[in-house]
Structure formats: structure tokens, C-alpha cells
Amino acid sequence: MNGWDHLDLQCLPAIWHNHPERIVPAIEEAVAARRGAYDRIFVVYADCGTGGQLQAACETLGVQMIPGPHCYSFFTGNAAFAEACDTTAFYLTDFLARQFDAFVWRPLGLDRHPQLRDTYFGNYTTLIYLAQTDDPVLTKTAHKIAARMGLAFEHRHTGYGDLAQALATA
Known part of the structure; x- marks a missing residue:
């Protein structure tokens, strides 16, 4: 890149x-x-x-x-994320969309105990997919994850946000 x-x-x-x-x-x-x-x-x-x-x-x-509390923030842009942060949203990146089962579903035991879904995610209302790339397959995957979690779906194309600028500056 x-x-x-x-x-x-x-x-x-x-x-x-x-x-x-x-x-x-x-x-x-x-x-x-x-x-x-x-x-x-x-x-x-x-x-x-x-x-x-x-x-x-x-x-x-x-x-x-790189400054920021987490990747969701620097992909969005730290200032923009702070302004629009939604504490009722579960955030998902391209990477996490690809690795959702390995990083979230199985480690939380939801593959074995699906009844725990609402215990883990019951306070969320929306899954916000912060897309670094324009990949229809990943967007569809993210949408399916939201449905599996019982959450509304929102797609935000962020690109690489503050990460791109930080790397260029560094």
C-alpha cells in the first residue's frame, strides 16, 4: 500500500x-x-x-x-469517533468481520451455549460495521453477524482514518 x-x-x-x-x-x-x-x-x-x-x-x-483508545477510534478518526461514539453499538472492522467466530463467538462460548447471546449483547442495539475497504462480501458477512447477534446493522466506510495519516507522518 x-x-x-x-x-x-x-x-x-x-x-x-x-x-x-x-x-x-x-x-x-x-x-x-x-x-x-x-x-x-x-x-x-x-x-x-x-x-x-x-x-x-x-x-x-x-x-x-498511534494515538487513540482502540482501532475503532483510529479507523474512524479519533475526533470523529469521540463525537459520534455510540455506547449501545457493537463495533466491527473488516478484520473482525473475517475473524468473528475465532475472536468473539467461540471465545465467548456462543458456539456451545447460544442462549448466552442476549447476556453478552443484550445492551447493544446496533452493530456498526466500520469498513476499511469496499468489499461487498465482507459487508454481507458483517450484516449476517448483526443478524446473528440480534442487532440492527449500520455500515460506515471509514477507510484507514487516522491510521493512514499516522503512518504517512511517521
């Missing part, structure tokens, strides 16, 4: 968003392992449930990170 061939990307397991206590130690380890090989290191994680610990670790390590 963008013809950037001067970057290397080190991914951490995305499932760690379900275990944010694993994110900070993994970032610290990744930065320590690569510090000597790079002039700059940029962490492309928002807070992601670390309660500010990731920001503090990045400051201690002397590396930048």
Missing part, C-alpha cells in the same frame, strides 16, 4: 486484543529485539485495552505509537 518499501512490519497475534495484558510485554520485547536494526520504531497499536500502559511503555522505550 502506498508503495512503501522502506518499512518492515512485525505483527503480534491479533487475538491478544482479547488479552490486553499480553500486549505491553510483547511490544517491549519486539522493540528490544529490533532497536539496533532500525532508526525509528513506530507502534501501530492504539491503547487496545491496556489502560494507558502501552502509552507509558512506548514513552519509556522512546518509540511513538
Whole structure:
């Protein structure tokens, strides 16, 4: 994307968003392992449930990170998300639409205990699909997930929001 061939990307397991206590130690380890090989290191994680610990670790390590409380916010744009945040909405990204069963349905036990659906999602009214891409198949998948959860469906095309700008600036 963008013809950037001067970057290397080190991914951490995305499932760690379900275990944010694993994110900070993994970032610290990744930065320590690569510090000597790079002039700059940029962490492309928002807070992601670390309660500010990731920001503090990045400051201690002397590396930048993308600002924001979570990916839903930086894909939308942090200012726009703060303005339009709906606490009765379940947010879904392209990635999460692809991995919904592995990241949500099975870890919550809903594949084995579907009667728990309303316990988990009963306070939500809408599933808001924050689409980074224009993919009709993913949009249909997101719509099916909303129906499975018993939620109204809303589609918002966000693109990469603040992420694109943060990477371009970094």
C-alpha cells in the first residue's frame, strides 16, 4: 500500500486484543529485539485495552505509537469517533468481520451455549460495521453477524482514518 518499501512490519497475534495484558510485554520485547536494526520504531497499536500502559511503555522505550483508545477510534478518526461514539453499538472492522467466530463467538462460548447471546449483547442495539475497504462480501458477512447477534446493522466506510495519516507522518 502506498508503495512503501522502506518499512518492515512485525505483527503480534491479533487475538491478544482479547488479552490486553499480553500486549505491553510483547511490544517491549519486539522493540528490544529490533532497536539496533532500525532508526525509528513506530507502534501501530492504539491503547487496545491496556489502560494507558502501552502509552507509558512506548514513552519509556522512546518509540511513538498511534494515538487513540482502540482501532475503532483510529479507523474512524479519533475526533470523529469521540463525537459520534455510540455506547449501545457493537463495533466491527473488516478484520473482525473475517475473524468473528475465532475472536468473539467461540471465545465467548456462543458456539456451545447460544442462549448466552442476549447476556453478552443484550445492551447493544446496533452493530456498526466500520469498513476499511469496499468489499461487498465482507459487508454481507458483517450484516449476517448483526443478524446473528440480534442487532440492527449500520455500515460506515471509514477507510484507514487516522491510521493512514499516522503512518504517512511517521
